[in-house]
Amino acid sequence: MSDATLQRRASNRRTGIVALSVVGFWVAIAASGPFVAPHAEGNVVSSDVFAPISTAFPLGTDYLGRDMLSRVLFGARDTIGVALLATLLACFVGGTLALCAAARGGWTDAVLSRAMDALISVPSLLFGLVVIAALGSSIPVLVGTAAVIYTPGAYRTARALAVNIAAMDFIRVARARGERTTFIMADEILPNMLLPLLTDFGLRFIYVVLLLSGLSFLGLGVQPPQADWGSLVRENIEGLAYGAPAVIIPAIAIATLTISVNLLIDSLSSRRQGADAR
Amino acid sequence: MPRLIASRLAISLLTLLIVSMLVFVATELLPGDVAQAVLGQSATPDAVAALRSVMHLDQPGWWRYLTWLGGLLDGDLGRSLVNHIPVAQLIGSRLPNSLLLAAVTAAVCVPVALTLGIIAAIRRGSLYDRVAGVLMVSAVSVPEFLVATLAVLLFAVNLHWLPAISYGGSIHSPLQFFRVFALPVLTLSFVIIAQMARMTRAALISVLDSSYIEMALLKGARPVRVVLYHALPNALGPIVNAVALSLSFLLGGVIIVETIFNYPGLAKLMVDAVATRDMPLVQACAMVFCTAYLLLVTFADVCAILSNPRLRDR
Numbered sequence: 001m002s003d004a005t006l007q008r009r010a011s012n013r014r015t016g017i018v019a020l021s022v023v024g025f026w027v028a029i030a031a032s033g034p035f036v037a038p039h040a041e042g043n044v045v046s047s048d049v050f051a052p053i054s055t056a057f058p059l060g061t062d063y064l065g066r067d068m069l070s071r072v073l074f075g076a077r078d079t080i081g082v083a084l085l086a087t088l089l090a091c092f093v094g095g096t097l098a099l100c101a102a103a104r105g106g107w108t109d110a111v112l113s114r115a116m117d118a119l120i121s122v123p124s125l126l127f128g129l130v131v132i133a134a135l136g137s138s139i140p141v142l143v144g145t146a147a148v149i150y151t152p153g154a155y156r157t158a159r160a161l162a163v164n165i166a167a168m169d170f171i172r173v174a175r176a177r178g179e180r181t182t183f184i185m186a187d188e189i190l191p192n193m194l195l196p197l198l199t200d201f202g203l204r205f206i207y208v209v210l211l212l213s214g215l216s217f218l219g220l221g222v223q224p225p226q227a228d229w230g231s232l233v234r235e236n237i238e239g240l241a242y243g244a245p246a247v248i249i250p251a252i253a254i255a256t257l258t259i260s261v262n263l264l265i266d267s268l269s270s271r272r273q274g275a276d277a278r
Numbered sequence: 279m280p281r282l283i284a285s286r287l288a289i290s291l292l293t294l295l296i297v298s299m300l301v302f303v304a305t306e307l308l309p310g311d312v313a314q315a316v317l318g319q320s321a322t323p324d325a326v327a328a329l330r331s332v333m334h335l336d337q338p339g340w341w342r343y344l345t346w347l348g349g350l351l352d353g354d355l356g357r358s359l360v361n362h363i364p365v366a367q368l369i370g371s372r373l374p375n376s377l378l379l380a381a382v383t384a385a386v387c388v389p390v391a392l393t394l395g396i397i398a399a400i401r402r403g404s405l406y407d408r409v410a411g412v413l414m415v416s417a418v419s420v421p422e423f424l425v426a427t428l429a430v431l432l433f434a435v436n437l438h439w440l441p442a443i444s445y446g447g448s449i450h451s452p453l454q455f456f457r458v459f460a461l462p463v464l465t466l467s468f469v470i471i472a473q474m475a476r477m478t479r480a481a482l483i484s485v486l487d488s489s490y491i492e493m494a495l496l497k498g499a500r501p502v503r504v505v506l507y508h509a510l511p512n513a514l515g516p517i518v519n520a521v522a523l524s525l526s527f528l529l530g531g532v533i534i535v536e537t538i539f540n541y542p543g544l545a546k547l548m549v550d551a552v553a554t555r556d557m558p559l560v561q562a563c564a565m566v567f568c569t570a571y572l573l574l575v576t577f578a579d580v581c582a583i584l585s586n587p588r589l590r591d592r
Contacts, residue, residue, distance in 0.1 A: 015412075114296075117289075118296035118297055121293050121297055121571060121575065122297055122568055122571075123526070123529045123530050123568070123571050124530060126529065126533065126548075126564055129560070130305060130560060130564050131304050132552060133552040133557065134304055134305050134555075134557075206419055210419070210421045213421055214422070214423060214530075217423040218533075218537055219553070220552065220553075233427065234423075240427065240430065240431050240435060241435055243431075251424050251428075254424060255419075255420050255424060258419035258420065259419045259420065261419070262416075262418070262419040263412070263415060266415060
């Protein structure tokens with residue numbers, strides 16, 4: 001193995017560790033945020049709007065004089081929690097249907113794949129707009145919509161993986177043994193595709209975060225006084241002219257979260273390719 | 279091959295039909311009565327009943343779907359619930375603006391992205407490739423509204439070079455054209471260039487890994503020549519495919535960008551319609567966007583088929 005390859009692998013590893021710690025940091029914040037926040041989410045605590053960073057308000061205040069640190073801490077729950085829930089739902093439903101399609105083949109596969117293809121050809125933000133136009137915006141609607149939007153993508157990835165595995169000899173052996181379809185799905189196919197599925201989960205999580213914060217930015221996502229990071233950018237956008245931390249901090253929060261998840265996936269999957277090549 | 283392409287087109291049409299059902303069902307999900315919602319709480323039962331029959335709400339859902347679909351094919355998209363202007367007229371006045379924005383963005387993105395992607399593939403593993411790789415991943419994972427916000431902060435607020443809002447309508451000089459389009463196009467290009475360059479790099483690299491390229495290098499051809507004359511023609515199909523797929527990202531991007539910069543395009547019309555729950559308008563706009571998306575994806579598929587010699591005999 002050449003020095004350059006080793007060096008690249010080391011730098012890849014470093015990127016991965018940095019990315020992992022940023023992701024871990026935000027997940028910890030999302031889990032603990034509401035409990036450690038110094039003020040309640042909607043409390044106006046200062047007469048000074050768009051205040052800069054100070055000891056009383058470590059991240060300044062927003063356009064109504066609310067404590068920005070508390071808003072960001074609560075926003076972490078609404079951004080990461082909602083997105084995580086929607087992604088879990090999408091990957092679970094998509095993955096189950098994909099396993100079913102791969103294990104049964106034939107008509108099940110054809111009908112499911114056709115339906116998913118139709119669903120995937122509605123651009124995601126557009127689908128969100130249409131559903132929210134009809135149902136109005138609330139957290140359950142947002143979770144459900146995001147889950148429906150990203151189910152077909154999860155289905156496609158999982159099906160592509162599962163079909164390859166379903167064609168292998170040990171699956172034929174399991175069939176000949178007379179195993180039930182559910183056993184073949186869960187005990188024979190699934191364990192062999194877990195790692196790529198995990199990568200896909202990460203990617204889909206980023207898409208959901210981007211979609212939801214985009215909707216919130218349009219004023220169609222999480223509704224006030226609750227706020228995810230997208231709504232925080234939207235409601236404090238006037239502070240842009242004064243360079244207020246109220247608009248810059250949530251923007252940085254979204255960017256660091258999505259970029260680090262993406263870099264983490266990149267470093268994981270390239271390490272796997274490296275392992276395969278050996 | 280003609281049969282393969284024909285079946286691909288047939289599948290796209292079928293998909294469009296299913297999509298129209300999806301859009302219709304999604305917009306009919308509204309709990310309660312649309313007529314009641316339009317007229318408000320204080321409406322008399324007579325008025326609600328009258329509006330129901332005008333809106334055909336007293337007929338079954340599948341019948342309304344078929345009437346709506348027939349209207350779509352006929353070019354009759356109904357009237358806006360808010361200002362009673364025919365939907366076709368509203369869309370007709372906004373669509374050219376959106377198409378112009380898309381065309382300018384594509385004209386900027388394609389050459390830049392191809393250059394970046396090809397250079398990254400040629401100098402694979404170099405410092406340029408790795409830095410560009412991280413930057414592209416970052417650009418793809420940042421939401422458009424952040425890019426737009428930062429661009430406004432830099433160019434409109436701090437430097438005063440460009441207006442923060444595009445005023446559509448009359449454009450008389452190239453300078454005016456530039457001022458209106460610079461920020462929206464910059465924002466849209468950011469993500470699309472990154473996506474397109476990544477896919478171009480991947481497409482070219484998979485060709486560069488094949489053994490005939492190794493042969494060309496072994497016989498002493500210069501690397502640049504190998505890439506441009508030996509590898510690129512074979513990677514052209516996947517690259518065109520990548521270009522078309524990346525351009526389909528435009529459809530999500532314009533929704534955000536037109537809203538932020540107040541650009542009078544179709545997406546802004548649709549976002550406003552969603553805010554006022556103007557269903558006929560939402561349905562029609564959604565269908566326009568889905569059709570555009572399907573056209574791009576189908577085009578990408580057909581290019582992939584055409585560029586693969588193994589599929590030619592089918």
